[in-house]
Amino acid sequence: MSWVPPDLASLCTPHSHVSTCSTATVMFLQLVAQLLGYSMDDNSNKFFHNVPSSFLHTPYFLEFHQVNQGNKADVYDFIIVGAGSAGCVVANRLSNIKEWKILLLEAGQEEPAVASVPAMASMLQRSSIDWNYRTRPQPHACKARRNKGCGWARGKVMGGSSTINYMIYMRGHPSDYDRWAMDGNEGWSFEEVLPYFKKSERNEDEDILKQSPHYHGKKGYQTVERFPYQDKNVHPLIEAWKELGYPETDQNGEDQIGVMNMQSTSRHGERLSTNRAFLEPIRHKRSNLEIQTQSHVTRVLINPETKKAYGVEYASSTGQKIKQVFAKKEIILSAGSINSPKILMLSGVGPEDHLAYFNIPVIKNLPVGYNLQDHVTTDGLVFALNHTSTAAQPDQRIHDLYKFIDYHKGPLSATGPLQVGVFIKTSYEQEHHVPDIQYSFDTANVNDFLKDPTDAAETKVEPLSYYDGIMVRPILLPPKSRGLIGLNKTDPLWGDPLIFPNYFTESPDLERMVEGLQLGTALIHTKAMQHIGARIVDIPMPACAELDFGSDYYWKCVVQHYTATIFHPVGTCKMGPHWDQGAVVDPTLRVYGISNLRVIDASIMPKIVRGNTNAPTIMIGEKGADMIKQYWLKDKDP
Structure with a gap:
């Protein structure tokens, strides 16, 4: 397209x-x-335009009789919803485990x-x-x-808001992250998240590296420069x-x-979105990573009795029906501070009074959508x-x-x-x-x-x-x-x-x-x-x-x-300890009360950082991917 x-x-x-x-x-x-x-990515899918308008605007619960149940080929280890600032990072880091089969779904088009x-x-x-x-x-x-x-x-779009923003690379103040940790989010102090900032960063300004060597990396995927x-x-x-x-x-x-x-997420005078930084180098080299654009996720499939997430439904450009795909390990929502809470609520995870208005069966009553902050x-x-x-x-x-x-x-x-x-x-x-x-x-x-x-x-x-x-x-x-x-x-x-x-x-x-x-x-x-x-x-x-x-x-x-x-919405799937009544996810980004479901994007920020949010969201992607590996690989070397 x-x-x-x-x-x-x-x-x-x-x-x-x-x-x-x-x-x-x-x-x-x-x-x-x-x-x-024109698209900068190869193998772009056709635009999602073949679905009749009568389908797109039918009431919510009339959608599900039109489901294509899928087949064995539709089973993955991990399904990532959203190829934005965090989702591209997570897709890169998880797909370097060759035994894992990864599906990345993006509602938008190629970059x-x-x-x-x-x-x-x-x-x-x-x-x-x-x-x-x-x-x-x-x-x-x-x-x-x-x-x-x-x-x-x-x-x-592929790369999400990192593809349309003004490219400012700013992390916020160290005390922002220390406050997260003091509020019960273990592992999120500045000294604990700094390695993840440095992991993604390829800083090309020598004076910055000389001035602040402790704070910067130079071997990551994300080029940072003036x-x-x-x-x-x-x-x-x-x-x-x-x-x-x-x-x-x-x-x-x-x-x-x-x-x-300021430095920017650019490379030699060109924007370097997370799509181009993290996916372009690997997209056609890792056969275990599948990327589908024009794939609008409508809900996460959750067993109402076991409270276990096992798949997603999405409207695909390949047909006129809602399609289902399944995950053996986890579903990862990286759809951003507006769409991650929307998908959770459509899935039955959210404020029970709000869901009841739409006759959506409540699987887990959580304060999804609250705590919205912006600059x-x-x-x-x-x-x-x-x-x-x-x-x-x-x-x-x-x-x-x-x-x-x-x-x-x-x-x-x-x-x-x-x-x-x-x-x-x-x-x-x-x-x-x-x-x-x-x-x-x-x-x-x-x-x-x-x-x-x-x-x-x-x-x-x-x-x-x-x-x-x-x-x-x-x-x-x-x-x-x-x-x-x-x-x-x-x-x-x-x-x-x-x-x-x-x-x-x-x-x-x-x-x-x-x-x-x-x-x-x-x-x-x-x-x-x-x-x-x-x-x-x-x-x-x-x-x-x-x-x-x-x-x-x-x-x-x-x-x-x-x-x-300046378009920095955060906080709508708040991270917090189990005693925090406003929390949606725990400090490992798992949704409370639902197994095999995490949120990894800017929506998990308990409090907004004092600076632009793209670099912190990339960091959240890095740390979130690492926590997934630690959980599933146990003592194995990731």
Whole structure:
């Protein structure tokens, strides 16, 4: 299947005047799809389009009379659901045991070539490789967004969200993991998880390895590096934060607070998703690993009497029926923080009151879907650039596109100012040397932002290389607010899950964000920012126009109306000890009360880490695979 870019015809409102809705942008997207829409993986399956719509939308319990019971060839040792940031790692590590037969099921398609272009991360969201989820309306956030909900991008593709994210390699603070361990999760302290971070990592920046040798690996599958191409605003941003007293540091080393030219999950100017890092080297070399794309898992098969998981059901592109496959050892859910809880609930594992609403027989009553956490941010603070704008004409963009295709070099081989990362501590953070706000520096088209900030956000597809403004985003690292995931009440099987992030329902989440915005405005007064002619776009956002620009009340309004996210949902299948009433899985990631079933992905995080979640999810995959081996191999050498 070829990649389909975001549909601007549906995203652009009839009266939209933002540049991303122009004919030039549509034509550029079409060119990108034509040149880079093909699959990067061999033996891709056909798109799941032959199943009649009447089948897809029948009530949940009418599905099961159409089951293909399978045969002996459909029996595996392990079945992994989801080829995302963790699932690809687990598939690699388990399949190196030649005696084990592994099946990896992925709902999405093969990874398209366009995903390899770092600057095109912005056009992967809302495309055919994104689940295109949105949050439900909520009282304290996303109030100026369309339908009062925020978009939640999730990768529906080989590599999962590691194929559509912004590639930042960040682990969080060591105390995050120590806190997990102190809360009863034995084996998850920082010193105990650090070997798994290092195991996956192939760090190619010699200065980082020299500066922090204890913290980094150089023999893993996942290449980690700074982008070879450096955007012209990277250095000024770093110097500006140094003027404010923040040191330049390795934020994956001993000290996180400070500024850094960040490393990414890339290789020589190309994205390196977990699909390409962990599966591409082995995919056609290990006959015991079978990968099926376009295979949408609907539930785990669990014996209601023995409480033992023994298989899964999924809708396959090979036919018009639900298909069953079976596992002799374990089922591993790696479908992510939204779909892992959805699959569990459809399988009869979840809150009994919620399952009863859908007449789903309860096999195990567990708080599945609760404890949802995310890193929230806002669109409200923009610096216009007078001297260092990188806005480009259409012919320049086409030239850069062919330059990347031919040489993997040029502006498209990096992510613009997003290469800079900053961690700071506000007055609300009580722990010593621990940050509570992270900054990212997103690209912005100032005119689009001024014309319609909502449309500008909803239709953003421009490559990250081209911009005339920098959006300063404070990101809330330790949210106290907790949300939940529920089944779609109209169509629980095929409908999007109901997502309630509950942003800003607890204090001091909103207050931390306001302080982060106020510090962000101070950046404009540095010599480095003045040297590049940066100025604050101080025209009030439409929903907050009655308030004084720059006041705390103004920023509170902006945060709650123009809410955004950097797409880090975690926690919905919480890991915890047996006495933790909020836990879904134990510290070995086994689902409580169900044998032969584990969850290995970001949903198991008890508390969200203080940093980007992709690297920690890869670590969870490494550690989870190792625990499986320890259990099944006993004293044998894995």
